[in-house]
Amino acid sequence: MTRLVIRGGSVIDATGERRTDVAIDGGRVVEVGSSLPGDTSLDAGGCVVAPGLVDLHVHLREPGREDAETIETGSRAAALGGFTAIVAMPNTEPAQDSLAVVEFVRGQATRAGLCDVRPAGCITINREGKALAPFGELAAAGVRIFTDDGNGVQDPQLMRHAMEYGRALGITLAQHCEVASLTKGAVMHEGSCCSHLGLPGWPAIAEELMVHRDIELSRLTGGRVHLLHLSTARSVELVRAAKADGLAVTAEATPHHFTLTDELLTTYDAVYKVNPPLRTAADIAAIKAGLADGTIDAIATDHAPHPPESKQAPLDQAPPGMLGLETALALAISELDMPLAEVLAALSWKPAAIAQIADRHGRPIAAGEPANLVVFDPAAEWTVVPAQLASKSRNTPYAGRTLRGKVRHTILEGTPTVIDGVAQR
Amino acid sequence: MKHLLSIGDLSAADIHGLLELTDHMVEISQRPIPKVPALRGKNVVSLFFEDSTRTRTSFDTAAKRLSADTMNFAVSSSSVNKGESLRDTIETISAMGVDAFVVRHKSSGAPQLITQWTTASVINAGDGWHQHPTQALLDCYTIRTNLNRRDGFDGLRIAIVGDIKHSRVARSNVQAFTALGAHVTVVAPPTLLPPHVEDWPIELSHDLDAVLDALDVLYLLRVQRERMDDALLPSLREYSAMYGLTAARAAHLAPQSLVMHPGPMNRGVEMVVDPAELPGSVILDQVTNGVAVRMAVLFQLLGSGTDLRGEPA
Numbered sequence: 001m002t003r004l005v006i007r008g009g010s011v012i013d014a015t016g017e018r019r020t021d022v023a024i025d026g027g028r029v030v031e032v033g034s035s036l037p038g039d040t041s042l043d044a045g046g047c048v049v050a051p052g053l054v055d056l057h058v059h060l061r062e063p064g065r066e067d068a069e070t071i072e073t074g075s076r077a078a079a080l081g082g083f084t085a086i087v088a089m090p091n092t093e094p095a096q097d098s099l100a101v102v103e104f105v106r107g108q109a110t111r112a113g114l115c116d117v118r119p120a121g122c123i124t125i126n127r128e129g130k131a132l133a134p135f136g137e138l139a140a141a142g143v144r145i146f147t148d149d150g151n152g153v154q155d156p157q158l159m160r161h162a163m164e165y166g167r168a169l170g171i172t173l174a175q176h177c178e179v180a181s182l183t184k185g186a187v188m189h190e191g192s193c194c195s196h197l198g199l200p201g202w203p204a205i206a207e208e209l210m211v212h213r214d215i216e217l218s219r220l221t222g223g224r225v226h227l228l229h230l231s232t233a234r235s236v237e238l239v240r241a242a243k244a245d246g247l248a249v250t251a252e253a254t255p256h257h258f259t260l261t262d263e264l265l266t267t268y269d270a271v272y273k274v275n276p277p278l279r280t281a282a283d284i285a286a287i288k289a290g291l292a293d294g295t296i297d298a299i300a301t302d303h304a305p306h307p308p309e310s311k312q313a314p315l316d317q318a319p320p321g322m323l324g325l326e327t328a329l330a331l332a333i334s335e336l337d338m339p340l341a342e343v344l345a346a347l348s349w350k351p352a353a354i355a356q357i358a359d360r361h362g363r364p365i366a367a368g369e370p371a372n373l374v375v376f377d378p379a380a381e382w383t384v385v386p387a388q389l390a391s392k393s394r395n396t397p398y399a400g401r402t403l404r405g406k407v408r409h410t411i412l413e414g415t416p417t418v419i420d421g422v423a424q425r
Numbered sequence: 426m427k428h429l430l431s432i433g434d435l436s437a438a439d440i441h442g443l444l445e446l447t448d449h450m451v452e453i454s455q456r457p458i459p460k461v462p463a464l465r466g467k468n469v470v471s472l473f474f475e476d477s478t479r480t481r482t483s484f485d486t487a488a489k490r491l492s493a494d495t496m497n498f499a500v501s502s503s504s505v506n507k508g509e510s511l512r513d514t515i516e517t518i519s520a521m522g523v524d525a526f527v528v529r530h531k532s533s534g535a536p537q538l539i540t541q542w543t544t545a546s547v548i549n550a551g552d553g554w555h556q557h558p559t560q561a562l563l564d565c566y567t568i569r570t571n572l573n574r575r576d577g578f579d580g581l582r583i584a585i586v587g588d589i590k591h592s593r594v595a596r597s598n599v600q601a602f603t604a605l606g607a608h609v610t611v612v613a614p615p616t617l618l619p620p621h622v623e624d625w626p627i628e629l630s631h632d633l634d635a636v637l638d639a640l641d642v643l644y645l646l647r648v649q650r651e652r653m654d655d656a657l658l659p660s661l662r663e664y665s666a667m668y669g670l671t672a673a674r675a676a677h678l679a680p681q682s683l684v685m686h687p688g689p690m691n692r693g694v695e696m697v698v699d700p701a702e703l704p705g706s707v708i709l710d711q712v713t714n715g716v717a718v719r720m721a722v723l724f725q726l727l728g729s730g731t732d733l734r735g736e737p738a
Contacts, residue, residue, distance in 0.1 A: 184655075192621040196433075198533040198555030198596055201620050268534030312512050314532030316553070 002039045003030070004416075006409070009044030009375060012341050013051055013364045014349045022049055024371040027414035031367055042409050042419065044375045050344050051362045052084025052372035052410065053329060054351040056174075056252055057149070057228060057300035059321065060086075060117070062108060063101065064093025069305035069392045071105060074325070075114035076390040077303070079417040081325040082374035082407040085116040085352065085361045090127070091150040097122035097133040099141055113425060114417050116372070118355060120145040123162050123173060127151050132162060139169040144356040147174035149228055150275075152210050154180055159214065163223025172250075172354065174226040175214050177235070178276065182206035187315045189262040189277040197265060199315060202277045204232040211235045215242040215249055224248040226354055229302050231257045231276040233286030240295040250354050251290075252300040255331040256322055258287045260397060270311045270318030271397050274304070277320075291346055292338050298351035299343075301328045305393035323396040326389050331398070333378055333405030340378060348374075371414040380406035390423060428547045429722055430536050431556045432600040437577070440565060440604060443721050447566050450717035450724070453490065464493035467524040467727050472498045472514075473550070474530045479688060479712065480550050480559075484527045487719035493524075493727070511535065512542050519543040524727050528552070533593075546726040554591050560687055561597035563718040565605060567711050568642055571683055578607035584636050586612040586668055587646030587695055590619045594687045595646060599627055610636050612668065616657040617648075633668055637677045643705075644685045645670060645695045661694050669697040683707050 006022040023031040061069040090096030102119045109117030121138040125131045127148040153159045190201025218225045242249040264272040290296040304321025352362030363369040383402045386394040410418040469488040488495045525546040528536045533553030551557040589595040603626045610628045684706045700706040
């Protein structure tokens with residue numbers, strides 16, 4: 001065994017903040033304290049040492065669209081972004097609606113060895129919204145989150161049954177809230193901007209109707225529902241009221257939905273096309289307030305790689321989605337007016353609980369705990385250069401932007417996956 | 426001015442300048458041999474990703490009257506159908522040596538994207554629901570000449586009637602008419618209005634009869650049959666009854682007022698009378714002026730260093 005010591009940092013976890021070294025051996029934290037002995041060490045001077053980040057919402061594209069991303073390149077991007085666990089969305093080709101595909105994704109992730117990849121299952125077969133996916137078989141194999149992300153489950157009867165059936169299995173249904181008949185052909189937020197640009201609008205009500213429906217279905221069935229990528233002020237209000245009623249409802253928001261507005265679409269640059277769309281300054285304020293008061297539990301990236309040629313197209317022809325893994329922590333630090341411990345809660349231990357992986361991720365940093373950790377400099381500034389990202393794709397909307405907060409080291413099960421900002425494999 | 430993408434990029438002075446240049450082009454077009462060598466050696470490529478006989482023919486005629494070389498790129502006969510991307514198409518044709526692209530595309534913003542991939546001038550000949558700037562200019566020219574409004578449209582009352590939401594003509598014309606000082610009323614059922622129309626510099630009405638008699642210009646838009654599929658309208662019959670120009674409505678128009686339509690007309694829908702029987706119809710003037718306005722635009726973008734009399738300066 002080799003004993004690795006992270007020296008000179010400030011630990012922040014769910015139990016609080018303290019200055020301490022952290023010794024790791026055999027995949028676990030073995031000791032915390034000052035001036036710990038060790039065989040090797042990592043410098044954490046001026047840095048925060050925290051539980052590894054957890055992303056509830058990542059598109060790894062493999063199998064099916066390996067030209068956009070692979071499980072390996074996506075895992076590397078995750079590690080560089082400080083993530084030790086990510087939930088892989090099931091809109092692959094074929095979709096993750098069977099044990100065979102789920103096991104394939106796990107196998108590729110294990111081979112990559114850069115991040116703990118947790119495949120989500122589909123709610124319906126092939127995400128078609130018609131027949132339930134085999135929840136029981138997948139749950140028995142450890143799948144905890146089910147979603148048709150990219151599509152909302154349109155049929156309320158089917159969604160009711162999914163919640164009822166899923167409740168017995170203890171799984172969480174994650175909803176992409178979009179009433180499809182209200183967003184036919186839509187490419188951007190329905191508002192003043194799209195009116196002038198002559199682009200079909202994606203109205204806020206299309207999200208809010210489904211948020212409301214699923215909250216009420218959760219009230220009816222007791223089923224646990226997680227609302228993906230909230231984008232509107234009214235959605236935040238609905239979730240706030242649901243939580244006040246004590247319902248089993250959780251929610252996430254993406255960095256782009258608290259940093260970018262629909263006015264960017266005046267460039268007609270499809271890098272700004274995303275689903276749900278970028279909305280208004282008022283929505284951003286509501287999302288930030290929702291994160292600050294805990295209405296929105298988690299920051300999730302909705303990392304959605306697309307190859308350049310697909311984004312160099314008119315807005316109605318380009319696919320929606322943006323990269324997110326390598327910029328999320330810095331955007332949260334730079335843009336949110338929240339104490340760092342609360343930012344980390346939304347990026348680590350709260351999403352770990354939603355993903356039901358809190359036995360390994362988002363743990364307190366103490367002797368005996370699994371060593372899934374991130375070390376970052378909260379003050380370091382860096383500029384986003386698309387060509388330097390580890391993702392196979394380049395579709396970041398933050399190119400050229402200077403952000404604050406940089407990941408220095410990432411430790412997965414005791415092994416460094418990133419040292420001094422460089423991926424180790 | 427390098428490109429013509431949107432009326433919103435033009436000042437009122439820019440519009441006036443183009444309309445004055447159009448006067449010269451009208452004069453050229455009326456000569457026995459309506460052709461000048463102003464753009465000799467310039468290569469104008471029409472890229473029509475969406476069908477349009479009249480706009481393409483109008484641009485083609487305009488370019489030929491200025492002696493430019495013209496090439497038509499029609500999507501049905503192109504490699505776009507073999508999966509070539511817009512960028513590759515533009516870069517490939519640009520490499521042959523192009524001075525201007527005239528672009529019609531079903532996607533809003535496509536002409537703006539194209540400017541990134543070529544050094545040629547890009548002229549928007551209609552993109553999605555967004556803009557159709559030469560239509561707006563030819564409409565301004567038609568109003569200017571027929572109502573003798575060389576100095577602008579101050580105090581002029583114009584109503585645009587029909588499917589505003591899905592209309593690039595409405596978006597361009599509202600900008601152009603208001604830039605020149607006109608008072609624009611948009612008349613449509615609420616389902617055919619764009620979102621947040623309250624941010625537009627217009628007055629809104631759902632009652633055509635209430636606005637008719639005060640108008641200087643009645644501008645009718647084409648209503649497409651597919652609007653019924655999305656429950657935007659109960660039926661074309663009902664649209665026609667509420668918003669169509671019937672003989673009874675035409676009788677309420679002021680004697681000097683103009684009736685305009687960008688074409689192609691849906692007779693029996695928005696146009697229930699025969700426009701040939703309307704004294705104020707200037708619909709064919711619009712078509713004629715379209716050629717001259719497009720000559721002016723081509724000359725403005727490509728003609729630096731030449732004058733209209735003939736040889737390069």
